[in-house]
Amino acid sequence: MLEHECYSFSRLFLNSNIEFFFIQGVNDSDNFDEYWDGRTIEVIGYAVIYIDFETNEQKNFIYLIDKDNRKYDNVIKYTKKFIAQMSLSEKLSDRENFKIIKTDIHVKLVSKPYKNFIKSIVKSEIPEFVLDELD
Structure with missing residues (x-):
């Protein structure tokens, strides 16, 4: 299997406290013919930017879908x-603190409301009352 050539990020949700993205890997550039351009895009994880309104600190989470090899x-x-580019914080420390977590949740399609899906990813990393405001 080829490693991903590049990565893209697709925003699923945004409010004043949380921003949720799909991390997508693009690969297989050599697998093409006249009907297919050869690119495959797969969800390989999720990125979350959370602003803790009590401390006004930004917390960054990277959830990687656990896959062998x-x-x-x-x-x-x-x-x-x-x-770091998406961050609106002026504090350098907010752009450099990351928590990397492996997950086994692999979803290709999500429909509204996104609350339950986001809760299943972030679990206890983000306070429940913040997640309840996702509707």
Whole structure:
């Protein structure tokens, strides 16, 4: 299996406290013919930016879908760069604190309301009352 050539990030949800993204890997550039361009895009994880309104600190989470033989170094590297660019915080420490967690939740399609799906990913990392406001 080829490693991913690049990564893209697709926002699922945004409010004043939380921003949730799909981390997508793009690969298989050599697998093409006249009907197919050869690119496959797969969800390989989730990125969450959470603003703790009590401390006004930004917390960054990277949830990686656990898969055998997958190398996570590049995924983590590019996701950290993406989150640092998305951050509105002026504090450098807010752009550099990351918690990396492996998950077995792999979903390709999500429909509204997103609350239950996001809760299943973040579990206890984000306070329940913040997640209850996702509707």
